[in-house]
Amino acid sequence: MQDDPPVAAHAPDAAHQGQQHPISLYLKVWGLLFLLSAMSYLVDYVHVQGIVRWTLIILFMLLKAGLIVSIFMHMAWERLSLIYAILVPPLVLLVLVRIMTIEANYAFWTRAIFMGGGG
Amino acid sequence: MAQGIAAQTHSDREVIAPSLREIAADWSADQEVFRHTHWGKAMMWIFLLSDTFIFSCFLTGYMTMRSSAVLPWPNTAEVFALVIGGQKIPLILIAIMTFVLISSSGTMAMAVNFGYRRDKRKTAALMILTALFGATFVGMQAFEWTKLIFEEGVRPWANPMGAPQFGASFFMITGFHGLHVRCGVVLLLIIASKVARGHYDTAGDYSAVEIAGLYWHFVDLVWVFIFAFFYLW
Secondary structure, eight states, X not given: OTTOOHHHHTSTTHHHHOOOOOHHHHHHHHHHHHXXXXXXXXXXXXXXXXXXXXXXXXXXXXXXXXXXXXIITOGGGSOHXXXXXXXXGGGGHHHHHHHHHHHHHHXXXXXXXXXXXXX | OHHHHHHHHHHHHHTHHHHHHHHHHHHSTTOOTTTTSOHHHHHHHHHHHHHHHHHHHHHHHHHHHHHHOOSOOOOHHHHTOEEETXXXXXXXXXXXXXXXXXXXXXXXXXXXXXXXXTOHHHHHHHHHHHHHXXXXXXXXXXXXXXXXXXXXXXXXXXXXXXXTHHXXXXXXXXXXXXXXXXXXXXXXXXXXXXXXXXXXXXXXXXHHHHHHHHHHHHHHHHHHHHIIIIIXX
16 A cells, blocks of 8 residues: 555545555455455354344444445545535434434333234 | 554544644535535535435434344345355354445455556456446345245245344345446446547546446445344344
């Protein structure tokens, strides 16, 4: 990666000229993605359960997502305006997840208590 | 790799002030924010952002249905197991699909790289290879659906193995993702044939390859989340 100075990538015309990264960078990321996928598969295969399972699944998921977005999709070399415009808005989804967790909890107990476990 | 990232973090610290000045300049004073970015690329990113919200709504809906279900949720490791060599291997079908899709992302990244170098032959070949991986993925998904519909009797409204919500979320989420893969395969084949015919050599602009690549990597990205939340959770 030494022939890819990040400072030069911030030059205004970097986006127009295309980017030159060595093929070995992509092969390395490919290998890492394989490794991470194999490890998340192993989490299921060796029956890791409970909080450890969920932590590992989310950890491997975020690492894979980060590698794909930053290296394969070249987000690491984009201008900050684009990075923020794309990566910040999805954070509001955490609010939706929180609201729906409360809603699901309510629906579950309504079903369990008032519908005799059915419905 | 780790060293490279460490070195980059270090040098990023030195350029943090200029990039913050950049963001202020980009967003202020009647400027077009993304004028330094190819318009097609900016538009693709914004489309992908909207697609992120669609898939997030599906996954959040799945979360809501699964945590409010009173009937037991089927064990995905067993549902998606395959018998290979007389032995039942849990979740193996989904693992293979994951590796196929990651490989397609790898070949696509290299196709984009050869596109930057204006290497027509290698770019087109790698894109066609990517499309083949994508078609393989869709084929395996068709096999998965067939097994679930005809052998297990799962329907969007019913599921003999437990919670009926399993059927609804399975068909919606994997179906919508599969549709994206199919569209991607068509898009890749169109762009690859244009590359091979020298369409982009007239203007010397290979951005279309990179833009198609962004879409394809996004499809892989969505699968990372589906794999984690739907199949492994």
